Amino acid sequence: MRMGFAVPQSGPWATPDNMRRVAARAEELGYHELWTFQRLLYPVGHPMGPTYRSAHDPLVTLAYLAGATTSIRLGVAVLNAYVQPAVLGKQLATLQTVSGGRLTAGIGLGWVPEEFEATGTSFAGRGRRGEEFVEVLRKVWGDETVEHQGEFYRIPPSYVDPKPSPPPPVLLGGTAEVALRRAGRLADGWVSSSKEDLSAIGPRIRLVRAAAEEAGRDSDALRFVCRGVTRINEGGGPDRRLLQGTPEQIRSDVAALAGAGVTDVFHDLNFAPDIVSADPKEAMRRAEEALEALAPPA
Secondary structure, eight states: OEEEEEOOOBSTTOOHHHHHHHHHHHHHTTOSEEEEOOOOOOOTTOOSOGGGTSBOOHHHHHHHHHTTOSSSEEEEEEEETTSOHHHHHHHHHHHHHHTTSOEEEEEEOOOOHHHHHHTTOOSTTHHHHHHHHHHHHHHHHHOSSEEEEOSSOEEEEEOOOSOOSSOOOEEEOOOSHHHHHHHHHHSSEEEOOTTOOGGGHHHHHHHHHHHHHHTTOOGGGOEEEEEEOOEESSOOOTTSOTTEEOHHHHHHHHHHHHHTTOOEEEEOGGGOHHHHTSOHHHHHHHHHHHHHHTOOOO
């Protein structure tokens, strides 16, 4: 099991200094990867909650932290497919290069119609769009001459250089069966959402693996990344949510997730309302305690 940690990205605690402090300490403690997420806008009156009210751009954040770290990997879960993939492909290629090949690119279909409206993209046909999106990314990263004429995207014969070496792995998000099968067919792995029922994650992983095998792919090569909506507290009974409780309970949960087929867990305090709305100093104190308490074995 590989362990990761999400950097401060949402709310008052998401300052540049706090981002660097978490990144540096996570690297010192042996965490495998730093993680970010994307939220372009928060529609007025939407009930999505405080995590999404004020969130920094994930790629700019990772570029900043690439220069503040040396070995820890850098992941985003997820970028939504409402931008042009050729533009995003160039950005991701550059980030992969300047970070020394440490990037993991999570891609999602998106679920906020207003974000599609703001970017001039149709909300309809997102599944087909997402498949073509991944195809374009891989052409941008791998083809000497890039050309694409698809349903959603067009690229005239062009050079799109420099190429990232190696290309960043692509994870796909999603919870519906069709999305899980898409991840198995097309991606280097699957990443769960913040609303995932972690007690039932095993069947989802098996479905992704089955789809990969049906497509003639090696399912053992896939990554299964769990976003942990982690909260350290006094613990609870059998009805508590996984990754919420005492450090001992959370470490036990991580072991159980590994048994269900999860290959990576990252602890994300941005999804704890009492963190993103707390005084920044108090939020960081608790984050540093969590970093220490949940660190991978030396």
